[in-house]
Amino acid sequence: MIPADGELTEAGLAAEGRGRILLIACGALAREILDLRAANGWTHLDLTCLPAKLHLYPDRITEAVTEAVAKHRADYDGIFVVYADCGTGGLLEQRCRELGVEMVAGPHCYSFFEGNDTFAGREEFTAFYLTDFLVRQFDAFVWKPMGLDRHPELRDMYFGNYEKLVYQAQTDDPALDTRARDCAARLGLAYERRLTGYGDLATTLARL
Amino acid sequence: MADDDIILSELDDEELVLQMHDDLYDGLKEEIEEGVRILLDRGWAPYDVLTKALVAGMTIVGADFRDGILFVPEVLLAANAMKAGMAILKPLLAETGAPKVGKMVIGTVKGDIHDIGKNLVGMMMEGAGFEVVDLGINNPVEKYIEALEREEADILGMSALLTTTMPYMKVVIDTMKEKGMRDDFIVLVGGAPLNEEFGRAIGADAYCRDAAVAVQTAKDFMARKHNSLA
Numbered sequence: 001m002i003p004a005d006g007e008l009t010e011a012g013l014a015a016e017g018r019g020r021i022l023l024i025a026c027g028a029l030a031r032e033i034l035d036l037r038a039a040n041g042w043t044h045l046d047l048t049c050l051p052a053k054l055h056l057y058p059d060r061i062t063e064a065v066t067e068a069v070a071k072h073r074a075d076y077d078g079i080f081v082v083y084a085d086c087g088t089g090g091l092l093e094q095r096c097r098e099l100g101v102e103m104v105a106g107p108h109c110y111s112f113f114e115g116n117d118t119f120a121g122r123e124e125f126t127a128f129y130l131t132d133f134l135v136r137q138f139d140a141f142v143w144k145p146m147g148l149d150r151h152p153e154l155r156d157m158y159f160g161n162y163e164k165l166v167y168q169a170q171t172d173d174p175a176l177d178t179r180a181r182d183c184a185a186r187l188g189l190a191y192e193r194r195l196t197g198y199g200d201l202a203t204t205l206a207r208l
Numbered sequence: 209m210a211d212d213d214i215i216l217s218e219l220d221d222e223e224l225v226l227q228m229h230d231d232l233y234d235g236l237k238e239e240i241e242e243g244v245r246i247l248l249d250r251g252w253a254p255y256d257v258l259t260k261a262l263v264a265g266m267t268i269v270g271a272d273f274r275d276g277i278l279f280v281p282e283v284l285l286a287a288n289a290m291k292a293g294m295a296i297l298k299p300l301l302a303e304t305g306a307p308k309v310g311k312m313v314i315g316t317v318k319g320d321i322h323d324i325g326k327n328l329v330g331m332m333m334e335g336a337g338f339e340v341v342d343l344g345i346n347n348p349v350e351k352y353i354e355a356l357e358r359e360e361a362d363i364l365g366m367s368a369l370l371t372t373t374m375p376y377m378k379v380v381i382d383t384m385k386e387k388g389m390r391d392d393f394i395v396l397v398g399g400a401p402l403n404e405e406f407g408r409a410i411g412a413d414a415y416c417r418d419a420a421v422a423v424q425t426a427k428d429f430m431a432r433k434h435n436s437l438a
Contacts, residue, residue: 058400085371089401107371120372125319125346147281151235154284161321161345 002031005136012049015072019046021208022075024068025082027052028133029109032170032198033082036205045208048072052133056145058087062095069099080208082201084108104204112200113168126163128189132170135180143186155188164190170198216242221250225261232265233272235285237292244293254300255307262293263335270332270420280324287328294334307337310430313355314365315343317376322369325398325419329365332419333426338363349380356384356393362433363426366412368399378410385411394429396422 003013008027015022025033027049037045050068054061061083069079081096081103096103106112110129111119134141143149146158165187167180177193184191216239219227224243231239240262247257269286272278278286314330316323323345330340341359343351356364364384368374377397384390390411397412407415413429416422 085401087371087401089371089374089403089406091403123319125370125373126321145279147279147284151281151285154281157284157288157324161323 002034005133006140008049009052009137009140012051013047015046015048017046017075018043020044020077021046022072022079023047023082023205024065024072024079025049026055026086026109028055028131028137029082029201031133032201033205036198036202040206042205042208045205046076052137053140055086055141061086062088062091065092066095066099069101078208082205084112104201106200109201110168112204113170113196113198114194115199124166126161127166128159128162128164128187130165130167130180130183132173132176135167135176135183138179138183142183159187159189162187162189164192167191167193168196169193170196217246221247225264228261229265229268232262232286232289233269235282235289237289240289240293241296244296248296248300254297254304258294258297258301258306258335262290262297263332266290266332266335267420270418274418274420283328284324287331290335291331294331308339309337309427310362311339311341311359312363312365312426313341313343313352313359313361314367315347315352316345316367317373317380318346318348319376320368320370320373321345322399323367325369325400326365326367328419329367329398329416329422332423336423336427338426349383352380353383353387353389356389361393362430363394363396365396365398365422367397369401371401374399374402374406375410377412381411394426394433396425398422
């Protein structure tokens with residue numbers, strides 16, 4: 001069963017205890033990983049997720065992943081970390097190397113969903129990105145933590161240098177498109193939708 | 209709100225300054241503007257209003273941000289209030305010849321448009337008596353070099369929020385080395401994904417975790433520079 005977004009944001013997801021390889025992932029990727037696993041019959045992969053809200057405090061991600069690796073290491077043949085750098089400034093990559101576990105390449109999920117090479121080639125630094133998860137959790141991840149629910153006057157301090165909101169759609173869902181368009185309007189940004197699918201996430205997990 | 213009952217002009221100086229600290233904490237821009245004007249009308253020197261009312265208040269905000277009591281939105285509201293107070297004081301400070309601690313060129317690196325942290329640092333540096341030349345966002349190395357030379361600055365401050373843009377700081381520092389000008393400037397770096405190790409690795413003088421640390425670090429380096437020249 002796919003867990004609720006709020007649960008993935010606040011608590012994460014417990015492992016099922018089945019499969020040779022454990023994926024330790026960001027809660028924001030749970031649905032996508034479970035979908036890929038089901039579609040491809042990857043029964044050798046188990047999944048546990050850390051709370052997606054860790055992204056609001058990137059300096060806590062490295063330690064949280066380290067603890068999760070220590071907790072689960074003895075129970076699996078291998079562990080794979082489904083985080084990109086995610087604002088850790090290279091510290092997560094360094095820690096994974098020290099721990100002897102692999103992780104997804106790239107700076108952020110919005111880079112690997114589009115494909116790291118394609119994303120880097122765009123040099124699109126005035127775009128603000130949302131994925132399916134972030135569109136559904138826009139208020140929890142963007143609007144409220146930035147205080148825009150209480151102080152809308154802060155909007156341009158945060159977003160004044162951005163030009164557009166790019167919704168990277170993992171699934172073709174008109175309802176999410178409508179919601180993403182509304183998010184762009186609330187932020188005062190132009191809107192663009194790109195159907196990315198799962199990008200490098202799919203090819204990375206297929207290798208395991 | 210209980211504070212609605214407080215009439216700022218009826219408070220004595222000490223009470224008013226403490227009230228302004230509270231108002232800054234609560235991000236009350238108009239109250240800060242009013243408080244600044246009252247103190248000036250009472251004959252306070254602009255520099256004293258700046259340091260005792262605004263900077264001291266913002267220092268409390270900075271400490272509570274560092275300790276996880278306040279978060280970014282509250283800090284931004286406080287910064288907006290302080291900025292409004294400073295806008296009144298700035299022309300007066302120039303006229304009254306307030307002490308100048310040093311000069312800083314600051315900017316966000318190429319490919320990066322994030323400027324909240326940089327703006328906070330710039331404002332707190334100004335509050336601490338530094339002259340600040342703000343280059344804005346998305347700065348190529350040439351712009352930094354040209355500004356450092358033109359402004360005869362003491363300090364270069366570079367900011368980045370993205371893992372993908374922070375390595376550009378090394379490009380700037382390496383270019384300064386190639387031009388034989390690296391040792392003429394104090395180089396401070398900051399931004400959410402940075403850390404001390406990164407600062408050392410790229411050859412910066414210091415990584416500054418937040419605006420308060422940046423101000424203190426800049427002051428320490430300036431004191432050392434003055435001592436070495438004495």
